[in-house]
Amino acid sequence: MAVVKQVSTVELTVPLQRSMRFATRQVSARDFTLVQIETNDGVIGNGVVYMHVANIIEEKLRPLLLEQDVLDTEKLWRNMYREMYRDRKGAAIRAIGACDIALWDAKGKTLNLPVYKLLGACRDRVPCYGSGGYYRKTGREAINEIQEEVTKYVKSGFRAIKMKVGGLPLNDDLERVRAAREAAGANIEVMLDANNAYDSNTAIRAGKAYEKFDVYWFEEPVWPEDLAGSARVSRALSTPIASGELEYTRYGFRDLIISNAASILQPDAEVVGGVSEWLKVASLAASFNIPVAPHWAQEIHTHLASAVENSIWIEWFAKDLDIRKEDELYTSSVKLEDGFAIPSNEPGFGVKLNEDAIKKFSKRKIE
Ligand SMILES: [Mg+2]
The missing domain is CATH 3.20.20.120 (Enolase-like C-terminal domain)
Structure with missing residues (x-):
């Protein structure tokens, strides 16, 4: 069984060389959170979302993922959503998304298959x-x-x-x-x-x-x-x-x-x-x-x-x-x-x- 042993996060801010604008916002930098999920086999799955959501992942989601089978993405999604469903939209769901993307990446690497x-x-x-x-x-x-x-x-x-x-x-x-x-x-x-x-x-x-x-x-x-x-x-x-x-x-x-x-x-x-x-x-x-x-x-x-x-x-x-x-x-x-x-x-x-x-x-x- 491929078991989640570590969930780590990094928040990043990357500046644009030239700021730009679209109708509703001026943008001069991009914010990201990188989640890394490591299994007992040493596989590392990466998930990135463009918002700073590390606190939610570390405090609320990490405990739900540790020691779980990395292949059980459906169960893990349900558990994360039940933890966060009072928020329903926004940062809470992006945090779940970051973890879920990392889990799918780790699942593909565990089974040696591309996600598609x-x-x-x-x-x-x-x-x-x-x-x-x-x-x-x-x-x-x-x-x-x-x-x-x-x-x-x-x-x-x-x-x-x-x-x-x-x-x-x-x-x-x-x-x-x-x-x-x-x-x-x-x-x-x-x-x-x-x-x-x-x-x-x-x-x-x-x-x-x-x-x-x-x-x-x-x-x-x-x-x-x-x-x-x-x-x-x-x-x-x-x-x-x-x-x-x-x-x-x-x-x-x-x-x-x-x-x-x-x-x-x-x-x-x-x-x-x-x-x-x-x-x-x-x-x-x-x-x-x-x-x-x-x-x-x-x-x-x-x-x-x-x-x-x-x-x-x-x-x-x-x-x-x-x-x-x-x-x-x-x-x-x-x-x-x-x-x-x-x-x-x-x-x-x-x-x-x-x-x-x-x-x-x-x-x-x-x-
Ligand atoms: Mg658009």
Whole structure:
């Protein structure tokens, strides 16, 4: 039996080289918690989430994991959730997610299988969309920057790109979208992400204006709790609404689905409660014939999207965009080929930590 012998955490803060903005937030650094779960066989499973949640893990979750069989992920998830269910959303569920991801990584390494095979693979590659189009520069320079980003993604084989909207007056955002569509050409899908910027009236007005650029999806047009508003936007537009990157557990996604707030769901394993809960959300979506396009965490989601029937896209960030600082903390064995993400056959998630970077960006001194 592979028994959990140690659960350790490190909180990290990694600065961006150039700060950036999306509609609702300015970002100059990224916060992470790394969880390491070590078994009696000396296997170490790694789990990372982008929030500082080490206290919850150390005080509440570690005692539930120690001396348990690392293969019993379903039981361990249930026990962690029962401990934390009074919180139901937010940091508590992210902490559970970090542990669950580390457990799945350790399970794969224990059984010497990559996670997508362990789950029962459905495909061996998933199409990616090139994500970016953040607010950094202004005026003509911003337009040039977006066009350069889009051109780079298209040249390297991507068939879809995503950019931010909602951070400028509508006419200025329309110019940015026009520029992206121009650079992409007619055969590339263009997705727009408003990061909860609008109320439903403004979202309908903006969404209708964007429609002339043949938009593939309109992401998070309104505040995440405004399910009725999102449903209203969805009814008013011909562009599909994508949402769910800030939603927690199967229960949050159940409400998104039954309120008709979105017709493309974007569960994020680091947010929703880990691998175990992500799979439940994907199955729930499948039962409504709704596709999933996971948000962020390309090294994790390549495995998960490869293992379910109803995944349509992976969100992919080019390293040189300086958006995803995970790329400095570890190296993933997922390969990118002609716009497709391909999981490797390395056991677990096939991620190797960069120990120097972990030390450098750690908030606490590591002995
Ligand atoms: Mg988004």
